[in-house]
Amino acid sequence: MIRYQLIRTCLIAVTWLLLPQAVVCAAEPRDAQRIADQIDSAIEHGLQQRKLTAVAISDDVEFLRRAYIDISGRIPTAQQATAFLENSDKNKRRELIDALLADKNFGEQLGRVWRDWIAPAELPSEGNGGNQPIKATRNLGIWFAEQFNANERWDKIVESVINVDGNLKDHPQGLFYSLVGTDTGIAEPAGATRAISSLFLGVDLQCAQCHDDPYREWKQTDFWGTAAFFRNMESKFNGRYFDSITESFGKKLGKGGKKTNTGDASPNGSISIPNDSFKNAGNIVPARLVLSDTINAQDNQALRPIFAKWLVSTENPYFARAFVNRLWSYYFARGLVMPIDDMRPSNAASHPEVLQLLTKEVIDSGFNVKHLVRCLVNTRAWQRTSVAKQDVEQRAAAAFGRRPVKLMSADQLYDSLKLALDDPKLDLRTYDPKESNRFGESSPIGDQDTEFQRLFETDENDSTNFTHGIPQFLALLNHPRVSSGGPMVERLIKDKTEPAVAVKTLYIGTLSRTPSDRESTEAVEYINSNADRRIGYAGVLWMLLNRSEFMLVR
């Protein structure tokens, strides 16, 4: 059996993985533009092969807005937009990218992206009658944000997630195991395996939980061999909330302690396939690193660190590739490999040379996250326009010859609305929680952030998927906090701003561009047709916020 595994391993490794040899250099400054150019030539080559032509590079407005929303998670302010548009330096795009990567909003946004990949917002939080601890989940996103902003190495970040031991107060990343655990938030080997394989290895092992995957290379022993590393996890709860994670080794559980595989009598370093799995229930599977060897474990030896060490090591061919594909899929709205967590020999990348190049670059740069992002967004591919004729649009977008239009995530939309309305406490709830909760628990209303997330939730795996409908449009069209124009309009009134100037300010503060002459004339006429200037300004701002141009990321 082991021999068979090894043969299979070798075959796969030889035929598929021409993995770049890891050469970990000292942190010399690396040239992101050089890598970006190499990406572009590969993509150009791919377009030629597909007989497609790339569309033009975006203009400054399109680039500016996209850079802010994708990298910083919100639109630029009027001042930021003006500064960029009026700058005539030919390096201003690169400089803006550097400035955005240096800003704390970079980490905040990428942290939210990882938070949603781990725990999609659609899982109802406790404020909405579910048991996802919303505050702790936000804290998990903030923890990721801090790591990204400190430019912590990706391998170190993941290691500290996998090995986390202790309470959430000191280790917010501990919530990971609860979020990917059982329905009730108890860390479990199977849930951890599904999540870690998808998020950090880029492979989809979940079919193999119950049987050998008939469509993919994975055996059921691949799944449970991985799960065996997570067999000793004990979750501690404080009341109904997950509070800490530790390794328990079959000791009696303390107060609030919960384990999922308490009935497993197999020795440490292995796991019994539980009864609820379809095939081979009761079989004991030794802990085995995916496509690698089994391990020898002592009785009370913690196994997660063994797994983590292998996971992030450069001998593991999956880790860096998975990270590249995930980040690429966020910035380009499509992975190099699709689905993004189904990387395997028989599911090739659309641009294998790009994947290989970036995988090598990630390793060579010491898992430098900002550097990778810098490589991606300095490409022409990322900076192409989204404007295109319908017939080329679809195919060219799939080959990265055109920028697809994305829908702002709930986070991006919320922060952008707050900026545009100058209303940091924006609350779009329609019903008073006290009023609607008086019937008991059937439909509780959560806090303003939670309810905004619920309403404007998007598809975390496909940002080109338009998920808004009538309720979402209604909320923006008719909520008094939007239609009144908020503090932004108050400020224009207080400053006695003239209509033409106000229109310009409002345009650039929402759409990050100045109005055309005709747009300006129309808007000024509208303002002048209202006796109350406040109503005129609020109407223009309402019109701007409700345009598809505002909520789409072009």
Added chain:
Amino acid sequence: MFQDRRRSMRHCTGPANGVGGTVNRREVLRTGLTGFASLGLAELGKLRAAAVGPTQREKTAVILVWLRGGCSHLDTFDPKPDAPSAFRGPFHPIDTNVPGLNVTELLPKISQCADKFSLLRSVAHDAGGHPAGSLRVLAGDPAQADKTLPVLPDWMSIASWVRRNSKQRIPNYVSINPVDRYDSFTIAGPTYLGPSYEPFKVTGDPNRPNFSVPNIGTSDTAQGQRLSDRTQLKANLDRLRRDLDQTGMMEALDDFESLALRLLTSPEAGRAFDLTQEADAVRDRYGRNQWGQQCLMARRLVEAGVDVVTTEFDGPLCGRVANWDDHAVNHHVFEAIAHRAPFFDQAISALVEDVYARGLDKRVMVIVTGEFGRTPRISHVASSGGGVASGAKGTVQPGRDHWPRANTMLFAGGGIRTGQVIGATDPRGEDPIERRVSPHDFLATIYQHLGIDYKEHAIMNFAGRPIPILTEGNAIPELTNAPKESRRGQS
């Protein structure tokens, strides 16, 4: 993504190979289906051009009155006067205006319109928890265990999806006092159809004097004028920026937006939700309470063209725990049923009679049910707290527990033959002994009424795999509008 509840919709799909070879639900939708579920931006534009609209039987509609928690069938629609006292309960059967059809004495008004409804007394399933039972009845989910979130879309959002129409002037699916949650569990939702197929939700008590529905047809003329001025401005300025969009995407978004704007500004949408348009006598007939006015709004909405209206009977009118879950720990089951019966009797009889009086009976089907019936054998357990219809904490009182093995549903309108009793339970009301039907048959019956081909229509799930709307179940022949009759009606 990683919890079991979500995995269940993803697992074991075939490989999706390479660029362009990916199984893509949008792709299939674009070519194969009537409606459009959460589409990519580009596809939206294309579909719009194709003028996607409802299929046949456009005008049919369904009103579902949902008795959250499960109503005791023995004490309402399936009386068992000859059962032993450990089962029977204190309420006597009474005659109705249909010979041989009995209900309990708690329902005198309903008893006088029995010629306008049929009772289905033999619905049975095996999902005994509130969440699992609700998901079984509303979405046909086969799982017995409770789950915190649905994995299959319920029939309401499927209908909303199939019936989607960019020309509609009012949402096609409205939930008044929404059927959406049970404690910490979500019991209904569009799941993989996407959040745009959630109902338009109306919450709060429509019987309150100052009740109004936010975001619907403003009655304030100054505000209405302002909105229409703004809309004009927006239209003018949007036209100037068409160069941004040569893919038709913005136009597609405009469809949603203009529907939303129509809702905000159209007097007919405003009127549909405005109960003050009704004569006092009509409002009185439905009952000047939350449930009565919910039913009246439901009737107004189907008249205005809404396809699916759901409304939940719960809240203070139910008694201490605000739902129908009459375990002895919660309520004294008989006091509780007697407490809510007058409101229930009045609202349901008014709705049924009104649907016929207004000639809506062919087009609109009214259904009254909860997730299951209640245990025929009466239990005696200490109350966990005093309140309306419950003795002081510690008082031993009668209760009935969950009973998925038998339930009665009421059907009215829908062009069906009324005055019937379909199916029967044994003398204790424990199990069907005649015409046993499943929740899948119930769902098939609704789809048939709505003209949705539940056997042929398929929906792409999260993994891009086509899932038939129903994999089992057949419309209940006695509750469907016989094709012969409908042909005759049209000629």
